Amino acid sequence: MSAADVARLRRVQRVLTRVLVLVAVVALVFTATSVTLFAIRHGVHPGIAWLLDPMVALALGAVLITDGVLAEYGIRPGGWATCLRWFTGLATWVMNCWDALWPEGTPFGVPRQVDPAGLVLHSIPPVLLIVLAEAITHYRRDILAAVRHIETGTEAPAAGRPVICGRFLPLPAVPAKPRPAAERSRKPARPAAKGRGKSAAPARRSDAELLAEARKVTAEWPVEGLTADALMTALRIGPPRARALRDTLRAERLAEAAPEPVVELERQGVAA
Numbered sequence: 686m687s688a689a690d691v692a693r694l695r696r697v698q699r700v701l702t703r704v705l706v707l708v709a710v711v712a713l714v715f716t717a718t719s720v721t722l723f724a725i726r727h728g729v730h731p732g733i734a735w736l737l738d739p740m741v742a743l744a745l746g747a748v749l750i751t752d753g754v755l756a757e758y759g760i761r762p763g764g765w766a767t768c769l770r771w772f773t774g775l776a777t778w779v780m781n782c783w784d785a786l787w788p789e790g791t792p793f794g795v796p797r798q799v800d801p802a803g804l805v806l807h808s809i810p811p812v813l814l815i816v817l818a819e820a821i822t823h824y825r826r827d828i829l830a831a832v833r834h835i836e837t838g839t840e841a842p843a844a845g846r847p848v849i850c851g852r853f854l855p856l857p858a859v860p861a862k863p864r865p866a867a868e869r870s871r872k873p874a875r876p877a878a879k880g881r882g883k884s885a886a887p888a889r890r891s892d893a894e895l896l897a898e899a900r901k902v903t904a905e906w907p908v909e910g911l912t913a914d915a916l917m918t919a920l921r922i923g924p925p926r927a928r929a930l931r932d933t934l935r936a937e938r939l940a941e942a943a944p945e946p947v948v949e950l951e952r953q954g955v956a957a
Contacts, residue, residue, distance in 0.1 A: 688915035691835050698828045706750055708817055712777075712810035713742040719807060737780075744846045745773040749818060750897045752825075761826070774815035781807035836917060836924070895920065899930045900937075908938050 717738040723736035731828050748769045779934050785803035786796040890898070903911060910936050913927040920927070 688912065688918045689781060691832050691914045692912075694828050694832050694835075699827055701824055702750070705817060706746065709742070709749055709814055712814045713738060713745070713808050716777055716781050717806070719858055720777065723780045723783055738777075741773050741777055744769065745814075748773075752822060770818050771815065775809050776819070778808060778811035778816075781811060830941050836914065892926075895922065895926065896930065896933065904935060908935060911935050911938070 688736055717735070720738040720741075721735045725731050726738045729737070752766060782804055785800040785807060787793055787800055788800065791798055844931055899916065899920060903916075906915075911931050913931050914925060916922065916927040916930050917924060920930075922930075
């Protein structure tokens, strides 16, 4: 998996957040009339009864947007965020379905004169919003886990290991095939060691070597393609060095594309 896969996953994450916010706005606009009438019938002045639905909408929108931003940074919100999502959704559902569960003149208690059509009609927006918010929360965690595995170069979900809620499931154990007796009798050859007590660890590239290699690798890349994710994948480096290389390479590209003022002044002097 490459930087293009990371960009696609992040794009999907942003689209999910926008869809969730849009559904929240549409659902709360749809329920505005029912909530306002519910408040008026229970003694709230009509001049302020309409404030109840925007109050719930702002609270729910704030938690949805904040959860989306925190998920992009790998921060998992606490339990109060989940309580706020469920409280606002359930409060909207109860206020919308009150007349369908307890018509006027019916005492409060176990609903005995339920309006099925009204119950279904007024239940769809809040229930859809609650379920969609929980589903997208899990989607964000899974996408973030996949992006983190790609950027760090560890196992990715595409390797055949399923991911649930940001965690890899263990692969089933595969029994080892028994080796033939003739093969077991042979002793494995020892690898030749060049040095005594020394490990053959790859040397770290200096900044100058890394910059030269980056110039060679990205010679055909457009300026828009010079991103930290792409450099991390192509050069197998960490995020800090990738960001520094990105800034250096972009500055060089901009310097090459900028006109030379001295040459332009000389040309104007010759023309005069």
